[in-house]
Amino acid sequence: MKNFIVSTLAASALLVTVACGGGSSSNTRGGSIDTGSGMVGALNRALQEVSYSPGGKGFGYKSVTVPASELNKWAKDNKDTIESTLSKLPAGYVLQITGHTDSVGPRTAPGDGRRGNVWYSEQRAKAVYNALRAQGMPADKLSFKGVADDLTTSVCGSDEQCQRRVTLQVVEK
Template sequence: MKKMSLVFSVIMVMVMVACSSTPEVQQPAGDPNIALVNAQNQQLEKIPVTGFAYKSAVVPKQDWDKWATMAAPVVKEVLNKLPEGYVLQVTGHTDGSGPEEPVGNKPGNIKISTERAKAVYNALKAKGIDSPK
């Protein structure tokens, strides 16, 4: 009986020791391009698109031309600096009110956001920016 108790005690100590130590997890090597991509994102943040009317993806042509003329060189530079395998994603936004999906005569915020992103893309394309990135 004493031997069983001793064996059980030794097993319990071994289990407790094994549970108390955790293997060291090695962190994966960071992507060396992250700093470059973050810097490019900061450049793009300086050229926000404004001028969309409430629930609309339409901006007066004169305003678009002015914006695209200012933004095109910055976007072109960012595209040229993007590392292989990265792409520039144009994202449209709306306010938080209204339905996300179409309801009745309301187009829904997702559709409006998509149309706004396409409008920005098309304005840049009209200024000569047509990249596979």
């Protein structure tokens, strides 16, 4: 009887883990962020609350700039959390600053002088990266990347302003 109960509990735990994505946080476009067990998962869970969204609403349409005073205040307000994360990074990992866009507009430059969402998202990430560097964060532990609308949040629709944000996550180099 005891073996049956233990086996049933183990099978249930496995089923829940598989059904819930095995510790990854999914999004609507199929990418995922490691929020599972272990150091990387714990660091990424702590970073879920540390994102940059101008005015708490998101970047303006086609905007990549924000008042330096606002961005620097955000960097100072989150400095302790970010420095704590950097001090705990496992070997072979960096803190990636990821820029996002909504789903409006072309993903890449269409060749007619307009810029695509990958460019806008990368510029947003670079602005936050530069603000963190200005706060003394080490370049060798940071990276930045633009992902356009590949990693949308479920907080709002894919074409809404709140998608235009910058997030932080621990990733492999």
